[in-house]
Amino acid sequence: MNKQINPFKESKSKKVRPTMYRAMKYWGKKPNDIWKNLIAEYSQEGSFILDPFAGSNVSLFEGIRMGRHVLSVDINPLTSFITDVYSSAKYIDINDLKQDALDIIEIVERSSLYKKNWVDKKSGEINNFIWIDGKILEGRVKDNHGNVIKVKPYYGNEQYNLGFIKEHDIFRKNISDFISISNSSLKKLGGKQLYNIWTERNFNLLVKIFTTIRDSDINDNNKRALIFGFLQSTHLTTKMNALRSDKSRRPFSSSWGRPAYLGLSKFMEQNPLIQFRRAIFGNAGLISALISVEQYIGNFTICHNIGKMNTNVVLNEDFLSMDSEKLNNAFDLALVDPPYGSIIQYGELSLVWNSWLITCYPYYKIDLNKEIIINKSHSRLDYESSMITAFAKISKLLKNKGNMVLTFNSSNMDDWGSLVRCLYKSNFFFIDIFHNKNKRSSEATVGTKTDTGTSDFYLIFSNEKECSKDNIYSIEKLNKIIGDVIGSK
Ligand SMILES: C[S@@+](CC[C@H](N)C(=O)[O-])C[C@H]1O[C@@H](n2cnc3c(N)ncnc32)[C@H](O)[C@@H]1O
Structure with missing residues (x-):
């Protein structure tokens, strides 16, 4: 010994x-x-x-x-949820799941909420807005070559009748009690409730995507898998996403990697539908993950x-x-x-995901x-x-x-x-x-x-x-x- x-x-x-x-x-x-x-x-x-x-x-x-x-x-x-989604891979027909995801995306794309807030009439789908000190500097559209087209700032503060989720206790949770938030972050986020970590525009669109999945008649395994994809788009669409440096040449990409609730003077407001598409169809998205579960385990x-x-x-x-x-x-x-x-x-920190999860499946409790x-x-x-x-x-x-x-x-x-x-x-x-x-x-x-x-x-x-x-x-x-x-x- x-x-x-x-x-x-x-x-x-x-x-x-x-x-x-x-x-x-x-x-x-x-x-x-x-x-x-x-x-x-x-x-x-x-x-x-x-x-x-x-x-x-x-x-x-x-x-x-x-x-x-x-x-x-x-x-x-989340531990049980991830496992439930992955262990159901064997019951999921990937083509069906892709079609279900495309149907959800199409419903959202056609909504006036989406068109008004995220589509620039001349240049097309807006990828993100850059915020500095409470004001939008610019919107960014990706052209066919991946270059930035700047579009005029648009604040999109209209109220839609989707706020019922905001009334849910979990979204009203007082984040000023959290240890992982400083007073200066709280000030920059502009409110004390959990839903204040998203802009009004993003919160409304997330609610739209979420309720479209939740209230659809797609089968239970596919629905749970799509909710998994949805959760992956929630943290990336908060106000906590920092811009990458100019050197990185990634004008459409942001990150929230720090183990704290961060209010930032300068942040990227990402388009939730683009993040959702990526969470489903991207290289490290849901579809690839389910295929990888089948192959690896x-x-x-x-x-x-x-x-x-x-x-x-x-x-x-x-x-x-x-x-x-x-x-x-x-x-x-x-x-x-x-x-x-x-x-x-x-x-x-997990409330960024769990708040949505529990609203859909109350038994995933914390x-x-x-x-x-x-x-x-x-x-x-x-x-x-x-x-x-x-x-x-x-x-x-x-x-x-x-x-x-x-x-x-x-x-x-x-x-x-x-x-x-x-x-x-x-x-x-x-x-x-x-x-x-x-x-x-x-x-x-x-x-x-x-x-x-x-x-x-x-x-x-x-x-x-x-x-x-x-x-x-x-x-x-x-x-x-x-x-x-x-x-x-
Ligand atoms: C360091 S993390 C584990 C990360 C994990 N090894 C992985 O690779 O993802 C510690 C975990 O302890 C969990 N935890 C904290 N208190 C717990 C408790 N009373 N009972 C069970 N789990 C708890 C947290 O939710 C967290 O997931």
Whole structure:
């Protein structure tokens, strides 16, 4: 057990990922090939794997592909939703789905709402408007060669009779309570309700696209898949989208990658219908993702009930209150990617998608109060006490000497301190550490000054239920490595 540990070992992930992992944005998404290698190393075909904080469910998909049984849990309903859409790929006729999407797009294109707001009589469909300090500088139309035709600013503030969704509690949520928004951002967004993150024009058009899908008579699987595509267009059409620099020569492209609600002095108001088309038909869109699911994983079934652990189970639940007594000692491996203290407010940020999702499917619920996180209502002590409970539960669920792979990503040394304090109180014995630099978009780039924000560290533990004194020394070793390697970066 006293082997030398080399903390500088690097695990490189490949640049190209299957499209199914690119079609859905999620905070803190992990590289699939790293999970794949870890699953291969620490489990066998038929093994049972637990992921208590599954997020975009990369571990579940990799586990299924390799013939493992996976229990995936997350308080965020997006985890269940993504899996429901992907596991229904086998029932979806891609040509039918394409036709359904084209029908929706055509209805929206023909609406006066769209024509008035997004079509310039002379130049055609407007791609985006550029806003500076509360005023529109210009509208941009793409000509046949991909060049910019500038059209005159158009404010499009007319009211349409689509505001009923605005009355929904979730869109009226007070974002001034959010930890991931500053007062200056709030001022720039120009309002305190969640729907204020979109311009009036965009909110109305999003409602139009959304209700056209929701109220259509297309079959349930196709409808849910189109809602998935729709969700991918919601964050890209907020006021939080920054323009790319002139050097990048991408005058039609914007980005919201930061883990915070951002009010910007200068932003790009993207055309929601163009974003929706891209989310369905684009290179990393829904259609390619469903084809990629079929090719990469094939048919698979999941259930949402813990009683059936001979298959793969996905639970939209708080891991700490999940009733799992009967699964104690069942798991060979736990892949654990917990919330990183205060650094990403997953629940708050996911409301950009979940607000729409829950309006269509009320059972994809979220209880933000039970999220393990540090914010205005949960202190660092609360966080540590939840993480101690989580480690104890994971240890019980694992077989004796089963393994836990823990990954963590924070530039805040207080978060690392919390993690180590919780590990001290657990039964886990530290074995190894390596890191992976995340260079690709939509992965865990927490975007911080130090390297620690863009490297994921993977810590390997053995579950030692009969806790010996050695464990304490082993975690001390980890503490020293964290101080030397992570703290010094
Ligand atoms: C770092 S992310 C996981 C990312 C994931 N590994 C991926 O590749 O997409 C941490 C997750 O913990 C979840 N979480 C927070 N509190 C939770 C709780 N009480 N029970 C279950 N999941 C929780 C968050 O919703 C978030 O998805």
